[in-house]
Amino acid sequence: MIAEGWLTAEQAYWAIPVFTLILGLLIGFLAQRSGFCSIGGMRDLFLFKHTRLFFGYLSLIGSAFISYAIFASVLMPDAFPNWPWFGTQDSVFTPIPGAPGGLQNTDYIILAVIGGFMMGLLGVLLGGCPLRQTVMGFEGNLKSIFFIVGMCVGAILFHAYISPWVVSLF
C-alpha cells in the first residue's frame, strides 16, 4: 500500500530537510537541558534505583504508542497504512524495515537481540547512548566527538562491508 501524507511528494522534497532540521534543533536543545538518555536511564535504575531518566525513555515509548494510535486511527490514516504493524503483516514477527534486507523473521529477532544487548553493554561502558554521546560532544567532551566520528565511519563500513557479510551468514 502506498502511504500518503498531508504534504505531496513534491512538497516533501524540501520539507524533509527543513522539518528534520527543526526537529533535531528542538531535541538537541532539550536533550542538553535534561540529560536525556535511554541507556543512562536503565543504568541509573539498576545501579541507584533512580527513575528520572528511565521515565524519559518510558514516556517516549508510551507517547509513541498513543500518538501513532491517534494519528493513524483519527487524524491521518492514509499516512499510516501498516499501523498497527503486527496486525497488518504476514506474521506478527515481521520487523519494521531498518535492519539489513531479505532475511527470515527469526534471523531478525536474533539480530535484534545481539544488536540490542551489545548496544546496551557498550553504552554503559562508554557512558551513554548515541544521542547522549552526540549531545556531550557538543557540550565540549572531546571523547564523545571521537565517538561521533566513529559512528560516521561505522555507517559507511556497515553498508559497504558488514551488512553484506551479515546477510551472507544466514
Next chain:
Amino acid sequence: MNSNEDSKNLFSKLTRAPWFLGILIGFLAALLQALLISGGGPEAYGFCVACHTRDFINDVFNEITGQSLGLAPISKNAATAVLTMIGVMIGAFISAKYYKEFKLKKGTPRSYLLYFLGGIAVLVFALLLGGCPYRAALRAGYGGIVAIFGILAMAAGVFVGTKVVLWKMKQEAV
C-alpha cells in the same frame, strides 16, 4: 511571584524534564510521518540517531565518491538526506553555550581511540537491531514486536554492563 516568573519557572522545569522530551519525541515522530510520508518511508522513522546519522553520512559519501551505499527512501527522495542529527548537534551546542555549560573536556589518546572504536561498534550494532534505542521505542510504539525483543535485550546488556562497572570499581578500590 508574578505570573511572568511563574511561566519562566514552568518553562525551565519542563525543559529539564526527561519525561517531557520523551512525550515530545513520540508526538513529533507521529506528526512528521503524517506530514512527510509521501516523500518516502520507512514507517516509524521520525527520529533515530543511528539511522539518521547513517542517512546523512552515506548521502554525502555517495555524493563525493559516486557510490550508492544504502540509505532510507525518505532521504533518497528529498533535496538532502534527513538533517536531524545536524540539528541535534547545533541545538545541543547553542543550549550548552547559552546556559554556560559548555566545557572543554579532554581525554587521553587511548581514550580517544577507545571512543572512536566504540562509536563504530555501537552504530553497527544499532543498525543490526534496525535503529538506535529511540527508533526501537518508536517501532515498539508502532506495533513492531521485534523492536520489543531489541529493547529487552538492551536492558539485559545494560544490566550486565552495570555489573562490569561495579566489578571494575571494586578492582580499583582494592
